[in-house]
Amino acid sequence: MSLRKLVATLLVPLAMLTACGGEKGFDDDALVVYSGRNENLVGPLLEKLEKATGLDVQVRYGDSAELAAQIMEEGDRTRADLFFSQDAGALGALAKHGLLGTLPQDLLGKVDPKYRSADGTWVGVSGRSRVIVYDPRTVPAPPKSVFELTDPKWKGAIGWAPTNASFQAFVTAMRVLDGEDKTRQWLQAMKANGTQSYPNNVEILNAVDAGTLRLGLINHYYWYEKVAERGQSGVPSRLAYLPGGDPGALINVAGVGVLKNAQHADAARKAAAYLLGADAQRYFAAKTKEYPLIPGVEAEPGLPKLATLNGPxxxxxxxxSLEQTLKLLQDVGLV
Incomplete structure (x- = not known):
């Protein structure tokens, strides 16, 4: 089954088209961004991009996998100039289908090779770590591996978000690292252990803080954003960064790629360069609590150093291989 058909079958409909200035539709001279990143997170940044570059930027927001599938369906007819993905997997899927052009070397060279594609078709613009969020009121010692979460003592106590792109990237990483069979067994055991499904990371975090869940699988920055809003005393939960290269400690990136047949390829490359500039990198650090990926811009105080994280x-x-992951999640009955 193709990615397009899987997404059409499994995932929610595409988000309505919106533009930075609120207009509907795409203007012929506009730089069109398909953004798998949430509008609340990156909308202000794309407005800053528009002002800083003088580009007329119009944005379609949606799930990263959905938008990748949409671009595949549209093919050469797509109006997308720049794909801004929540994770590397959706970018890789487009690259595998030959839909992304090659980025300039001076742009690629700003980022450590492990955070960009080997073929130069996409580049990471911010980093994040998968973590376990836990309630210290009921979990004095959090698990050291996601494979410990199938223990009956956690029955009904864990939350995950199977339709979320970051969760799907984590499952893909587990497939790559540990094989299809072990990943399927883990998903089945987690489901049998009463793991509760939520639509997104925020709701998992809120459930742990409310005491509804004891543990949850999320990205690190949701917790830091909430602490920035409420103070650490107002957020009961804590984070566990998993050791030993566990798949649950995946360090992924949000990134961008310019469509091979982009109508405004030069403008798209200019936008990509802005996202890897100091202003945008400071935005990721300060506003979204992610890890900047260029030298000279530091993560927010309180975050562990990116270099110290022991991801797989x-x-x-x-x-x-997003298609295989979606098919696996479908087979297990999670999407």
Missing amino acids: AVDLGKLD
Whole structure:
């Protein structure tokens, strides 16, 4: 089954088209961005991009996998100039289908090779770590591996978000690292253990804080954003960064690629360069609590250093097998 058909079958409909200035539709001279990143997170940044570059930027927001499938369906007819993905997997899927052009070397060279594609078709613009969020009121010692979460003592106590792109990238990483069979067994055991499904990371975090869940699988920055809003005393939960290269410690990137047949390829490359500039990198650090990926811009105080995180040794370019992951999640009955 193709990615397009899988997404059409499994995932929610595409988000309505919106533009930075609120207009509907795409103007012929506009730079069109398909953004798999949430509008609340990156909408202000894309408005800053528009002002800083003088580009007329119009944006379609949606799920990263959905938008990748939409671009595949549209093919050469797509109005997307720039794809801004929540994770490397959706970018890799487009690259595998020959839909992304090659980025300039001076742009690629700003980022460590492990956070960009080997073929130069996409580049990471911000980093994040998968973590376990836990309630210290009921979990004095959090698990050291996601494979411990199938223990009966956690029955009904864990939350995950199977339709979320970051979760799907994590499952893909597990498939790459540990094989299809072990990943299927883990998903089935987690489901049998009463793991509760949520639509997104925010709701998982809120459920842990409310005491509804004891543990949850999320990205690190949701917790830091909430702490920035409420103060640490107002957020009961804590984060566990998993050791030993566990797949649950995946370090992934949000990234961008310019469509091979983009109508405004030069403008799209200009936008990509802006996202890897100091202003945008500071935005990721301060506003979204992600990891900047260029030298000279530091993560927010309180975050562990990116270099100290012990994520699994997986080539992010190998997270492009989104079709297989979606099919596996479908087989297990999670999407």
